[in-house]
Amino acid sequence: MPELLAYLQDPELVARFQRRCGLFLVEAAHQGRGRTHAPAGTSDTPCGHRPRYEVRNWLLHVLFLLSAGMGHEIFYITCLPCIHWSLDPFLCRRLVNMWTVVMYVGQLMKDVLKLPRPPSPPVVKLEKRVDAEYGLPSTHAMAATAISFTLLLSASSRIQFQFEVGLLIAVTLSSLVCLSRLYTGMHSVLDVISGALISALLVFLTYPYWETFDRFQLTSRMSPIVGLSLPLFLGYAYPDIDHYSTTRGDTITILGAGAGCWVGYWANEQLGETFEPQGPLPAPLPALTAAVLARSAARCLVGASALLAIRQVVKTLSLRVLYSWYNVPKSDAGARRRREIEVPSKFTTYTAVGLVNSILVNRVFVLLGLL
Template sequence: MNSNFQHKENGSAAADCSGPRYEVRNKIFYFLFLLSAAMGHEVFYITCLPCIHWNLDPFLCRRLVNMWTVVMYIGQVMKDLLKLPRPLSPPVVKLEMRVDAEYGLPSTHAMAATAISFTLLLSAPSRIQFQFEVGLLIAVTLSSLVGLSRLYTGMHSVLDVISGVLISALLLFLTYPFWETFDHLQLHSIFSPLVALSLPLFLSYTYPELDHYSTTRGDTTTILGAGAGCSVGYWVNQQLGQTFEPQGVLPVPLPALTADALARGVARFLVGVAAVVGTRQVVSTFSLKMLHSWYGVEKGDSSARRRREIEVPYKFITYTSVGLVNSIVANRLFVLLGLL
């Protein structure tokens, strides 16, 4: 990373306060790895993962969400239990300061990228006809780019990234034999909605406490809430007999990329993103107002949302709603608008 950046020091107090400044020497690497790093951020999870549900197969999205939730929770908890620091800056240049207060090992970006890429690779052959070698190449490339991006952005060490990949691979290996069983229970058990809501909420409230504020608890609650909402939504769809999954003999061929199919796919993406982002904004605003009123928090107290009694319920309610909209409402909007 250091070969692509140059520190610019002037010895002033302002420079010390703002941290090391830098100039980009290789714009191709800079934008490639920033884009790769974005695959581990909320904007990717709230747009691209649901897009698999809307435009490919809800079954595949369900598998991805389930594994993503498990892997990310374990990774986040490990960070705050091990308490191993991120690389020091200087000598590295850190490009993402929002999560700098988090601990380093393991890299949850690397964990998520590995889990998402290889869960899709392992699940897709039973649903879609494609060349496995091509899928494997894509999975390795995407997960490698995300892992390398964590080194480039200065947020993780090589050990952090390798640990994240290995932990994720171990979780995939241990859980893979039970995916079918869990899928059946998730869709058919009468207890599925209760477990899907109560267990993630319990895990959010019992998340390990730190001696300083970190974004890990809030981000973990976001992930658990989204997973809970999606799980309940998939159960509801199954009970209604409207799963919106491909019908007929499986695996089915990949849909032809015609102009009409592309236009419909783009339209579904735009409508779906508008629905989930709109839900996120409305529910988060409303839930925060209700919680601030309940706990007597002043309107302008922006730090109040860091308190457990506010952060956990507001994020859980918000992203459970997002998960429900993604899994239940979006496809019905597509039917109403003639996009399916």
């Protein structure tokens, strides 16, 4: 077993996969001459920084970069809410709940286990933002597995579709995201396999309790208290590590969004306006006419704009208040990494995003005639 684990964590295994997909390291030449001209198909970076790379298969390159994007904030703040706005709020609620649990477990495991990411060389690293984070498990693999199979399991009671086709789509999407983490050089094979298996285990263990949790979340008087206090407690309890990374901040982002959606869905239930499909379930999928697609695109555009706007406003205001409270100069951009500023700022910002997504956006659609 130790030999197998060591093999799966070998960075050369990742580098071989990258080369098979047409991604090659190019040794930086002419050290000390500053910026060099890279050959066609390569990145052009200053010498002495990261090694350059050559792309020989642009189709796979674009495919894997797009797949990797399914694990970033821009995907979560646009595509997941679109399921609420254009398909079924029930499905979005299930996805957000499971996504929050899976991502918190994955982020926590990273900073507890502290296993490094593959080094470069031999691998090519295409992402810089999360390079300071630890590697195991891959939270991209966890999120993709959880989202794909939670949607598959939940949608079967809400929408009419062929289960085998849905299963094929779920496997394909989650596999693409998992492979993208190898292609981008951000995880070992062990990281990716562990992430997918842990996520699958969490879905399996929690699935029997989804209905029970739904009832508590939507109907209990304690629901909004638990929905806000538990994620906030978990955010403050998140462990420190010996260097700064984006892990804690990303975790607070996820907890805040989950808390906001939790309270928002409870509020909708109390107001008697859940915006869920009417009539017998499972309902047939709407015909994809030009009018339906245009209306759906308009909803996504308006909704995403609202979320991005509230994110920017609340982020700016919360940072100003916290900088003033802790007497921090506005010029000190690094202060936002401090726990006492990062946790409340991000939690407040993304709780607001979750509330707007679940409560306000659909009501804006009604005013605009988009529902």
